Amino acid sequence: MTQDKVLCDIGFIGLGVMGKNLVLNLADNGYNIAAFDLSDEKVQGAIAQDLSENSSGSPRVHGCSSYTELLSQLKAPHLIVLSVPAGAPVDQVCENLIGAGIQPDDIIIDTGNSLWVDTVAREEKYKSNFLLFSSAVSGGEVGARFGPSLMPSGSPYAWARVKPIWEAIAAKVDSKTGKPLERTKPGEVITEGEPCAAYIGPAGAGHYVKMVHNGIEYADMQIICEAYHVLQSGLNLSCDEIADIFETWNNGPLDSYLMEISVEVLRHKSSDTNTPLVELILDKAGQKGTGLWTAMSSLEVGCPAPTIAQAVYARSISSFKDLRAQSAQKLHGPEQNSLSKDEQQQLIEQLHDAMYCAKLCAYAQGFQLMKLAGKEHGWTLDFASIAKIWRAGCIIRATFLQSITNAYERNQDLENLLLDDFFAEQLSQRQLNWRKAICQATMQGIPTGALSSALSYYDSMRAETLPANLLQGQRDFFGAHTFERIDKSPGKKYHVEWSTPARATISIDG
Numbered sequence: 249m250t251q252d253k254v255l256c257d258i259g260f261i262g263l264g265v266m267g268k269n270l271v272l273n274l275a276d277n278g279y280n281i282a283a284f285d286l287s288d289e290k291v292q293g294a295i296a297q298d299l300s301e302n303s304s305g306s307p308r309v310h311g312c313s314s315y316t317e318l319l320s321q322l323k324a325p326h327l328i329v330l331s332v333p334a335g336a337p338v339d340q341v342c343e344n345l346i347g348a349g350i351q352p353d354d355i356i357i358d359t360g361n362s363l364w365v366d367t368v369a370r371e372e373k374y375k376s377n378f379l380l381f382s383s384a385v386s387g388g389e390v391g392a393r394f395g396p397s398l399m400p401s402g403s404p405y406a407w408a409r410v411k412p413i414w415e416a417i418a419a420k421v422d423s424k425t426g427k428p429l430e431r432t433k434p435g436e437v438i439t440e441g442e443p444c445a446a447y448i449g450p451a452g453a454g455h456y457v458k459m460v461h462n463g464i465e466y467a468d469m470q471i472i473c474e475a476y477h478v479l480q481s482g483l484n485l486s487c488d489e490i491a492d493i494f495e496t497w498n499n500g501p502l503d504s505y506l507m508e509i510s511v512e513v514l515r516h517k518s519s520d521t522n523t524p525l526v527e528l529i530l531d532k533a534g535q536k537g538t539g540l541w542t543a544m545s546s547l548e549v550g551c552p553a554p555t556i557a558q559a560v561y562a563r564s565i566s567s568f569k570d571l572r573a574q575s576a577q578k579l580h581g582p583e584q585n586s587l588s589k590d591e592q593q594q595l596i597e598q599l600h601d602a603m604y605c606a607k608l609c610a611y612a613q614g615f616q617l618m619k620l621a622g623k624e625h626g627w628t629l630d631f632a633s634i635a636k637i638w639r640a641g642c643i644i645r646a647t648f649l650q651s652i653t654n655a656y657e658r659n660q661d662l663e664n665l666l667l668d669d670f671f672a673e674q675l676s677q678r679q680l681n682w683r684k685a686i687c688q689a690t691m692q693g694i695p696t697g698a699l700s701s702a703l704s705y706y707d708s709m710r711a712e713t714l715p716a717n718l719l720q721g722q723r724d725f726f727g728a729h730t731f732e733r734i735d736k737s738p739g740k741k742y743h744v745e746w747s748t749p750a751r752a753t754i755s756i757d758g
Contacts, residue, residue: 256282256310258413259318259328261341263290266385267331269392270359270417272298275308276435277416282321284312301434315348326354327409334362338370346377354378355406359385361462361538364455371402371451381406382451383414384458386642394431395419395438397642398445399461399634401454407447418445419641426650428640444637449627456545456621457634460614463542463556465506465644466535467610470559470698472510475599478685482692483592487514487524497600502607504646533563542617551620552708553613554701555606562697581693595688601681606702608675611652612665613705619663632656666709675706 256279260271263285271281271294285291291311298309312318319326328350330341338358345356356378358367371380381403387396398418400407420429420441429441448454472494479490491514498507518525539560546553565572587595615631622629635653639645655668665671682703689696708714723729730741 254280254310254321255323256280256321257323257327258282259284259312259322259326260331261285261315261318261328262331263287263294264331265389266359266392268294268297269389270329270331270385270396271309272301272434273393273395273417274413275302277413277437279308279413281309282312282318283309284315284318288313303435315344319345319348319350324351324354326350327357327413328354329357329359331359334360335366338362338366342370342374342377342380346374350378352376352378355381355409357400357406357410358382361458361536362455363541364452364459367401367455368452379403379406380451381410382454383410384454384461386458386461386638386644387419388643391419391641391643393434394436395444395641397637397640397645399448399454399458399637400445401448401457402451404447411445411447414445415443418443418637419645420444421636421640426639426647426653428645442636444639444641446630446633446637448634449622449629452625453622453627453629456625456627457618457629459538459541459545460618461638461642461644462538463546463553463559463617464610464614466539466542466559466563467555467613467698468504468506468607468644470562471555471603471606471610471702472506473562474689474694474696474699475603476510476514478599478689478692478694478696479596481694482689483587483595487526491515493596497603500600501604501648502600502646504648505643506646530569531566532569533566535560535563539563542614545621546613546617549617549620549624551613551617552705553617554705555610555698556613558697558701559610582691584692595685598681598685598688601678602685602699602703605675605678605682605706606699607648608665608671609702609705610698611648612671615652616664630660631662632660664709666706679706 258274258279259282260267261284263271263283268290271283274281275298283291283294295307295309295311299307302308310321312321328345330338332338332341338360342356358380361384362382367382374380381400383398383400385392385396385398391397395418398414400410400414420438420443421427422429423442429438431438448457476490479485479493491511494507494511494514498504498511513526514524516525517523518528521528539556543553543557543560546556618629618631632653635649635656639649651670652665655665655670656662658668662668666675686696686700686703720731724731724743725746728743730743732738732740733742
């Protein structure tokens with residue numbers, strides 16, 4: 249299948265949508281690729297697209313029919329990129345490459361959404377066979393083609409070899425404004441600006457950060473969807489009217505890729521009915537697991553991330569379509585009261601601020617989770633750098649991230665984004681509208697799990713005293729779990745014989 253006996257710079261395995269677009273991106277940036285996939289049709293498709301988009305007329309993508317041929321087509325030491333499904337397929341490819349003769353100083357880069365603990369285990373498992381390096385990729389198929397956000401981690405030696413390639417293909421932002429530098433045509437190359445690729449840390453760190461990125465993405469999407477629901481069901485606005493509102497919001501602090509695509513989705517008309525397509529889409533949301541992984545990790549680490557978890561639950565409850573249809577006939581909500589024009593406009597303004605505040609809380613939860621996980625696993629994570637590489641190329645890219653970058657540049661040890669002076673002031677100014685929007689939605693019976701959980705998180709974070717004192721009393725009553733007292737030395741543990749008349753207190757050393 250080999251077209252020309254030319255030694256290629258990079259080997260690439262897996263030519264699905266993401267893989268093919270990463271191959272073409274690499275080719276645009278001057279790299280010759282030896283490409284392999286179990287599907288010969290996908291290999292030929294990548295070659296054909298390269299030739300159709302390549303003005304030089306010379307092939308940049310060279311097809312291979314086996315792992316052995318792939319290795320023979322590469323310059324040594326070999327650099328091979330994988331774009332295959334997470335889990336067993338990654339291990340199967342690694343084993344096949346070992347059988348084909350890969351060498352200990354060769355590098356394999358896993359770009360899939362692997363669970364971070366699997367990446368750690370693989371690096372240890374294959375360390376005598378090759379260097380396993382991971383690089384989570386965000387941005388979907390368009391990002392892969394024209395500039396993704398890249399979160400690499402693993403061997404520093406491997407990063408030194410990979411860095412110039414990754415910085416070449418990554419999305420770029422203007423170093424002065426923080427705005428994305430758009431690249432939308434095949435063959436275009438952007439050499440200026442800051443690349444959205446930065447070394448995250450040891451094995452697993454990059455995939456963990458990407459996992460949290462996706463958890464924040466779940467929350468951000470759910471927040472937008474709840475705003476849509478309030479505008480649609482609470483104000484009876486049409487899809488075009490909601491799109492107009494979202495478009496206006498996208499010119500301000502809510503400017504983001506997710507808002508941008510929401511406008512397009514709302515405006516899109518079905519070709520066969522000429523009605524808004526979104527109204528014809530079944531309201532059962534799917535998920536691939538990264539949001540769930542983030543929520544589970546937050547519980548394991550002991551970091552509150554209720555808005556991220558609620559976004560996962562929202563997708564879960566949407567899957568019970570038949571049950572919801574039955575419940576809608578039996579479970580009653582409040583009577584609907586129409587709002588005046590002035591009240592409608594007030595709710596729209598309140599909803600804007602509610603989205604901003606909830607979005608901030610979701611990011612605060614994600615960044616605190618990364619901070620606590622970093623401490624637990626010995627990773628030194630640079631949060632300003634992470635925020636920077638999310639400013640373009642990825643799904644949660646937003647103007648908002650420049651403010652987060654600024655916050656961590658002001659204080660790299662910031663415990664929680666809510667404590668940054670700028671964000672604390674923003675929350676103070678917008679919190680009343682946030683509360684009013686949720687109250688209005690609640691009185692109309694419209695679920696706002698993400699918006700509401702974010703507000704509860706905010707109120708919990710600002711509460712110096714929480715009712716956990718009663719909870720500790722309950723735990724000691726039924727399980728003798730002990731408690732501390734605010735009027736005694738810290739660390740001392742106490743237990744009460746609650747059912748005895750004397751209520752005797754027994755001190756237990758902590």
